[in-house]
Amino acid sequence: LQTNTNTTQPTTTPAHPTKNTSIDQTNLPIISKLTNSKQSPDNIYSVGSDGVWRSTNFGGSWTVTTMPTGWNFSSFTDVEVSRANPKIVWAGSGQFGNTTLFVSTDAGTTFNAVPNPGGYSLGYITRIATHPLEPNTAYALYSYSNYAKILKTTDLGQTWTDISGFGTGISGSIGFPDVAVYCLYVRPDNPNIIWAGTEIGIVETLDGGNSWALLTEFPNVAVWDMKGQDKEIVIATHGRGIWTAELSTDQNGVSNILKYGTSPQAELKVVVNVPLHYDSVRIKINTQYASFIPPDTGTYILKIKNAPTGAVSLQSISYLNGNPTYSPVTSATNFKLTQYQTKYFNYIDNSNDFFLSGFSLQPFGYSNTSLQTAHNYPNNQSQYATLLVPIVVSSSLSNFVYSDVAIVQPGANGSVFGQAAFNDYVIAEATKDGLNWSPIANGYNASANANWLTTFNSKQAGNSDLTVIETFDLKNNFKTNDTILVRFRLTSNADNTVGWGWSIDNLFIQQTPTEVEPVSEEIKIYPNPSTGIFNIAYYLPEQSSLVVKVWDVTGRPILAQASEIQNSGNNQTQVNLESSPPGMYVVQLKTSSFEKTLKVIISR
Incomplete structure (x- = not known):
């Protein structure tokens, strides 16, 4: 906020230059001067009798750059950042006598005086202006009758030329x-x-x-x-x-990065808007560069291979006649993907195969974990769990199955997914290019299940007894041989109504829960088939605890039990499924040294 009472009062700025200064027209301009650049928005500059004040954290703190000889403070003292290069900053109050203008080429850390032009009758400026494409070009604006109105430099102030037609004091002859x-x-x-x-x-x-x-x-x-x-x-x-x-x-006038993402082919995709006819554009990824020559203005999608993974910074640098123009720096994430799979399952015992933003691995039920959003989930945000395993859509079995609990704000009566009145929702979605995500199935919320809705309305927490099996088909929106990345997303609106959130467990992609790895000879289930009670014999290479989990063929959790610490050597544990109906079940054993999945048949 700029005022005409010598003060600057941003609501979040605790340390503006005025904080420890006696405020009057002798040390600050009567109309506050603040400037920054779209290319480096956190850098803010102001002026006072002490020199140029600079903040590199959007006003969180300030430092003053003391100016060399020639600094003269007045009500029209100005500071301007070059539109072409945010590292170039101009400041000053005029060009006369010992008073001159100053330029910085290091983002305001230091300033150098520039020589006053000869042959002109000048005084205090009314403003400084800069060029959008030429970093070395600036303009000094004046308001004296019958004298030069606009002086232009193209060499960082070493020489100046009047472009208003008044020259050294002759009435304007070119229409100004x-x-x-x-x-x-x-x-x-x-x-x-x-x-x-x-x-x-x-x-x-x-x-x-x-x-x-x-x-x-x-x-x-x-x-x-x-x-x-x-x-x-x-x-x-x-x-x-x-x-x-x-x-x-x-x-x-700046080639901006509009969008980014990791494709299933492990390429970093960057969407760049090129508004001008630049000679070339470079994309800076941390300390690496990728270059291209745009044939025209427009929007371009760049595919960058072997880019750094993890948290990265992105910036476009556009060149015209050798002069660079910088975009703002964008913080991004480039996923580190694993090999393609046609079949995938995950009991969510860890989150190693996921990139989580807002999700985390949390306990859910007895000796069980799942991927969960924050509880309660935040207002007006999206949270993501992205699977880092690319999936090739199968020509035959293309199911997408997981178990979940979604205590998420329901929509208004009669609303459907896609309408604003549907309110908050959860969704499983996938992308073929890393930029555009399509639903695997429509989003849903607590209104999808009566027990979920009751839990939401009573403001209760979700629990494993509320678990539902979701079964979708990848080929609803994707085709055979498409390579995709999948993710789970919870999105909330801004109405300040939220619930417990979302839990996701037991993910099966293009396979049924019975398609599991072969059983080692060191692990045996007997009797199998069983009437309900069976034993699991196993060998422990070292002392360890044991966790046993059981699911039915739909992926619904049936049982989870943990044992005390067991000694190394041959061991066994008993499992009781007498209360479960006949059928096939998946049994998982997890110790400190191995994790195995087996099948058992209950028959009566």
């Missing part, structure tokens, strides 16, 4: 009126088009400053500032409000 100039905007899509905001409106050049004319489509009102955003120029006036000029081309 003899009025005060408050701001200047160079179009990134066509740098020959420059708008100067003056006390009588906008003065325009279409040829880089060789000729000027008042823009008749805009009212005759003082223009204090102009900013480009998307396909608009936002214009701040004196007393006539905020205006926007709609254009056909993007005004950001």
